[in-house]
Structure formats: structure tokens, C-alpha cells
Amino acid sequence: MTDTDRLPILRYPDPRLHKVAQPIAAVDERVRAIVPRMLATMYAAQGIGLAATQVDIHERLIVIDVSEERDQPLVLINPELEWASPEKRKGEEGCLSVPGIYDGVERSVAVRVRALDGEGVSRVIEAEGLLAVCIQHEMDHLMGKVFVEYLSPLKRDRIKTKLVKAERAAHA
Numbered sequence: 001m002t003d004t005d006r007l008p009i010l011r012y013p014d015p016r017l018h019k020v021a022q023p024i025a026a027v028d029e030r031v032r033a034i035v036p037r038m039l040a041t042m043y044a045a046q047g048i049g050l051a052a053t054q055v056d057i058h059e060r061l062i063v064i065d066v067s068e069e070r071d072q073p074l075v076l077i078n079p080e081l082e083w084a085s086p087e088k089r090k091g092e093e094g095c096l097s098v099p100g101i102y103d104g105v106e107r108s109v110a111v112r113v114r115a116l117d118g119e120g121v122s123r124v125i126e127a128e129g130l131l132a133v134c135i136q137h138e139m140d141h142l143m144g145k146v147f148v149e150y151l152s153p154l155k156r157d158r159i160k161t162k163l164v165k166a167e168r169a170a171h172a
């Protein structure tokens, strides 16, 4: 992948991160062209997942790769949560749209999701561990939700201030 394949990532508190993504009507050429660009963007940023919302595309499309070797791409189109374990665990999360910020979030330890893959084939994904966390984090993005919204208003405001200042400094 070359530089030009990548898409710019929106940064919190950009209001576009709170838009609700719409279902994808068909896995056609247009969608098939977005997927490799999202994967290139995710890999270049060294993320384990990326939701279309983060690249200002408000459609239900997610890419994930939680593998050590970065060679196991997953594409989830129109994902639907079929089941989430009642058992939850608090784990440290980060987000490419909230750079440099890490904090604990409670998530179900296991989930079952139905989604179309990159070929438009319906698949069921049963996930636990990091993959389960990542799927929940990405599905939140599609609903316009960023992980900092699980934190206290005080923490969230501090994060907002810090990122706005960092953004200003970068443009100065």
C-alpha cells in the first residue's frame, strides 16, 4: 500500500465522530474500494481496528486485525451483535481518534456478531479476549460513541482540553 491509499483519521472532539453510520446496501465496487484504504490506514497507524466513522465515512463498515503478525485482516460490514456475555471485564483501551490517551473500560468478555465479510458473505464471529473488546469498541464508533464517553465527565473534559491544545500546537 502506498501513502495515497490512506485516509485521514478524525480526532476527538470532532463532532463527526458522533454521527450514526448507515447500513451498507450492497458490497459493490464502491465498498470494495474503501476496504483496502481502511486497512492501509489502520496498519499505518498501528491500530488493531478502524471504523469507517473514524475516516468520515458514515457507513456500517469495520476493519480489524488483532494478530501479532498483522496478517489476519477482518472485514465486518453491517455488523449485528447477536449476543454479549453478561460477564464483563475492565481493560485498558486506546483509540486512534484519541491519540495518547489510555483508560479502563468495562466490556463483555465474549460476543457473537453476525456481519458480511469483504466479499459480501454473511458470517458469524464468536470472539473473546482482545478481539471481543475491539469489536465492541468499533461497533460503538458506528453508533457515534467514542470510548472516552464511558469515563467520568471530569476525565473526558481534561482529555478534550488536552487534545484541543495538542491540535492547536500542531497547527501553530
Ligand code: GNR
Residues within 6 Å of the ligand: 046, 047, 048, 049, 050, 051, 054, 092, 093, 094, 095, 096, 097, 133, 134, 137, 138, 141
Ligand atoms: O488500536 C487500537 N487499540 C485498542 C486497544 C484497546 C481497546 C481498543 C482498541 S481499538 C484501537 C483502534 C481504534 O481506535 N479503533 O477504533
Ligand code: NI
Residues within 6 Å of the ligand: 094, 095, 096, 097, 137, 141
Ligand atoms: Ni477507536
